[in-house]
Amino acid sequence: MRRYMMLVKSRPDYEAGIFPDENTPAMVQWKDELARSGAMLDCARLQPSSQGKRIHFARGKFTVTDGPFTETKELIAGFCLIEAASLEEAVAWAKRVPFQEGEIEIRPLFELSDFPVDPAEQPDGWRDKEEAMRAAPPPSRKPGTTRYIGMLKGDKDTEAGVMPDEKSLAAMGAFIEEAVKSGVLLSGEGLQPSSKGARVRFAGSQRMVTDGPFVETKELVAGYAILQFASPAEALEWTKRFVQVDAPGRLGAECECEIRPFVE
16 A cells, blocks of 8 residues: 545636535545545645745745745645555546546655665664654644645656655754654655656546646645644744755755645
């Protein structure tokens, strides 16, 4: 079994704050069947991009851009994290979503076993700490906080499946450990390249499946984190710290992350 992220693409009406009804009998039935099968791990809707920010870091400089963003077809309106035996099974679940129009992108998550062992790894290094964090009980919600999703933007290296080096993994591992201890980080993973994924497009009763890879590299999501913050200022500060830690190991030593609050 492997975990898959189903990324629901946004639409102009959603970006305008017109949310679809998730309590229709068909949608309730789909979610109920997904839950009863044991496949559902998490599901959430995001606020429109007007409520988000993008934080870019390169050459020692931050650039913060407030939403809304223009590329509606590549924006994410929500997600569903599931467990499936194969991409084909994950696509089958996506095809059953009772949408009349729209698009869902399905991408497998990186599991710890996907990272080759580097001879430079040390005992009690990033791998052992990551394994311990994954085995630990999920962090609890803090009263008075709002959940956010941080979406790391892809680049040519992430799409080519280039793995971070040991130094980058260690630096990010230390940052994640701090975020967990502070109670900010609830969960987070990297997504495998879009060549490992698929998209399901909805048009009435029709379901059209397109296999990856996809071409719009800069708008693809390479990883995500679910976080909880007491204020938008705290969300911005932690995201700026993340991109600064992540950038040295990225293509061109630059990094961009989009931060969006959940619909609670």
